[in-house]
Amino acid sequence: MAERARGRTIGFVPTMGALHAGHAALLDEARRRADLVVCSIFVNPKQFAPGEDLSRYPRRLEDDRALCEACGVDVLFAPGADEVYPPGFDTQVRAGRLASILEGASRPGHFDGVLTVVALLFAVVQPHFAVFGEKDFQQLALVKRMVRDLRLTVEIVPMPVIRDVDGLALSSRNAYLSKDDRARAPALSRALMAAQDEAQRGVTDIARLTAAARGMLAATAGVVVDYVEVRDPRTLEPLATLDRDARVLIAARLGGVRLIDNGPVFAGVRYPR
Numbered sequence: 001m002a003e004r005a006r007g008r009t010i011g012f013v014p015t016m017g018a019l020h021a022g023h024a025a026l027l028d029e030a031r032r033r034a035d036l037v038v039c040s041i042f043v044n045p046k047q048f049a050p051g052e053d054l055s056r057y058p059r060r061l062e063d064d065r066a067l068c069e070a071c072g073v074d075v076l077f078a079p080g081a082d083e084v085y086p087p088g089f090d091t092q093v094r095a096g097r098l099a100s101i102l103e104g105a106s107r108p109g110h111f112d113g114v115l116t117v118v119a120l121l122f123a124v125v126q127p128h129f130a131v132f133g134e135k136d137f138q139q140l141a142l143v144k145r146m147v148r149d150l151r152l153t154v155e156i157v158p159m160p161v162i163r164d165v166d167g168l169a170l171s172s173r174n175a176y177l178s179k180d181d182r183a184r185a186p187a188l189s190r191a192l193m194a195a196q197d198e199a200q201r202g203v204t205d206i207a208r209l210t211a212a213a214r215g216m217l218a219a220t221a222g223v224v225v226d227y228v229e230v231r232d233p234r235t236l237e238p239l240a241t242l243d244r245d246a247r248v249l250i251a252a253r254l255g256g257v258r259l260i261d262n263g264p265v266f267a268g269v270r271y272p273r
Contacts, residue, residue: 004126008035012127012154014118017041017078018058018172019067022162026131027071029159038125039068041078046085046092046113058175077125084120092116095142098236102249103138103260106226114139115146122154129155133162135169137247137262141236161263163189169261180222181254187220188250188261191228195248199265204242206230209265217252226251226258230265242267 004010011034013026019041030037041064048054061078068076092112095104099111122130132140144156162170167189168182177185191213198212210228217223230239233247242265249262 010127012038012125012130014040016043019064022170030131031072036074038075039073044117131157135161176257191216192263224253
């Protein structure tokens with residue numbers, strides 16, 4: 001990009017559109033750090049498995065454009081599928097072992113598609129840094145791994161999970177929830193807090209932490225749990241005891257809509273009762 005040659009710092013926020021306040025926080029951070037902010041909007045077909053919601057994924061380009069303008073985005077890049085994957089395109093980034101667990105176990109091939117498009121977008125935009133939300137924690141870990149392994153010259157800037165007033169992690173998929181399921185959905189954040197509360201009381205047994213979270217989910221009708229895990233935040237390896245700071249990761253379905261959430265638990269931190 002010519003702007004890079006001119007010595008300007010380029011910040012990048014890749015998205016699939018249907019932008020919300022969570023994306024706005026990423027864009028605001030990019031605006032704070034960069035001379036020029038680029039936001040991409042591309043619903044990537046390679047990260048949707050057969051039977052997933054590619055055709056239903058919300059597309060609201062004019063609304064997205066307005067949010068980008070409000071956040072001070074300089075360049076909105078919204079290519080078509082044929083521009084990203086032209087005829088004859090036959091290359092793919094393989095995500096490796098880290099993609100076979102958690103979300104990857106439920107969505108085989110998903111992260112190969114994610115990393116392929118992220119690598120392509122990095123090549124086109126040539127950013128100095130890219131901002132990713134911690135809401136998709138495994139995706140963030142995989143992008144960091146790809147950047148490290150392929151020696152890509154882009155800094156990955158993580159941003160905390162942005163939540164609605166009732167605690168639900170903001171996600172474009174929340175728009176799929178019925179009114180009743182939307183009212184039940186904060187069960188995920190309450191389950192996360194239940195595990196965090198146990199850790200704050202000095203509990204180090206991982207089974208007890210996950211049991212606290214599962215109990216909160218079980219108390220909410222209609223929640224079908226996929227997984228509740230406590231993992232090392234860097235390697236995503238499972239832990240038997242809370243002997244280091246860790247990450248609680250939750251996935252569950254409500255009315256056929258798959259939701260994920262996550263948050264930190266800290267070792268050795270106890271609060272008075």
